[in-house]
Amino acid sequence: MTAPRPSAAAAYGLAAPTEADLVALLSKTAGADAAGVVRQARSAAGVPPGPLSLDALEKVTRAVVAAGAFPTTVSARSFLVRLGSFRALAHKGAPRSTYLSPAAV
Amino acid sequence: MSAHATLPARGPRAATPAAVEPSAALDAAVEAALHDQARLREIHDLGLLSEEVDAILQAEAREAAEHFGLPIGLVSVVLDDTQYFAAQHGLGDWLAEQRGTPVEWSFCRFAVATKEAFVVENAAEHALVRDNPLTEFEGIRCYAGIPMVSSRGHALGSFCVIGPTERSFSADDMAELRRRAARAVARIEARRAG
Numbered sequence: 490m491t492a493p494r495p496s497a498a499a500a501y502g503l504a505a506p507t508e509a510d511l512v513a514l515l516s517k518t519a520g521a522d523a524a525g526v527v528r529q530a531r532s533a534a535g536v537p538p539g540p541l542s543l544d545a546l547e548k549v550t551r552a553v554v555a556a557g558a559f560p561t562t563v564s565a566r567s568f569l570v571r572l573g574s575f576r577a578l579a580h581k582g583a584p585r586s587t588y589l590s591p592a593a594v
Numbered sequence: 595m596s597a598h599a600t601l602p603a604r605g606p607r608a609a610t611p612a613a614v615e616p617s618a619a620l621d622a623a624v625e626a627a628l629h630d631q632a633r634l635r636e637i638h639d640l641g642l643l644s645e646e647v648d649a650i651l652q653a654e655a656r657e658a659a660e661h662f663g664l665p666i667g668l669v670s671v672v673l674d675d676t677q678y679f680a681a682q683h684g685l686g687d688w689l690a691e692q693r694g695t696p697v698e699w700s701f702c703r704f705a706v707a708t709k710e711a712f713v714v715e716n717a718a719e720h721a722l723v724r725d726n727p728l729t730e731f732e733g734i735r736c737y738a739g740i741p742m743v744s745s746r747g748h749a750l751g752s753f754c755v756i757g758p759t760e761r762s763f764s765a766d767d768m769a770e771l772r773r774r775a776a777r778a779v780a781r782i783e784a785r786r787a788g
Contacts (some may be wrong), residue, residue, distance in 0.1 A: 539762070563638075563643055563673070566643075566676075566678075566694070567673065567675050567676040567694075569691050569692070570676045570678070570693075570694035570695065571675065571676060571696045573688060573691075573692045573696050574688075574694075574696055574699065575725075576688075577687070577688035577689075577692075578727055578731055580688075581731050592741065
């Protein structure tokens, strides 16, 4: 079997944003309630419990944005830009290791 | 020692950019510039992150692309974790929709960090960007960007043109791009006055 080509994103020290990243970001303003905010956003977005795909994480993130729970509008946009960039790579057929977080690969 | 100390020393009137190569000094300069709080505050104060696309910057981006015969012109504002396209011409697909990328994918961050023009004639062979996802998956090959430095000395982002095929940029090309970047900066500075 041919060894997979090294991930471009890995070479750049990157990993796609995760739910944990979202919680960490929200904790700047929501503190210990950040996980609860995300749970509520999951419910509002109709996303069931369990690991989130990038598409599902975007739905949840947009629900968080709609709830006004991001620390700033810039932080919300930056998170969505980073998330959307990895989603785009995924949809373009980039290797899984390019766009999934290390824990998910 | 300043992180910039080992970067190529170039005067503001240099016609063509020095080659920028990977180095610890460049990495340090990029990190320092990206997280420079005074720079980020100036970007915020100038309103460069507003949702409203500046029609004049948009025209500058389009006209630059057309002048160089390239498909893409950008006014890219470089933040600490993303780059944001304040104006763009020619981007398609998700890049146009999102108006940004992770900053680690940004060619423009090198212009911001060095406050010098950053030129890539063939991204597929350039040590700094050949593994960049935008090179690998979006097909960027040539890039020329001029740092947009405010009158207060902060590099806000880059005024750049981009294409899908290898090409070189002459001294005259870079002078023209500098003129256009200066107009974009003047437009941005006018927000402060306004």
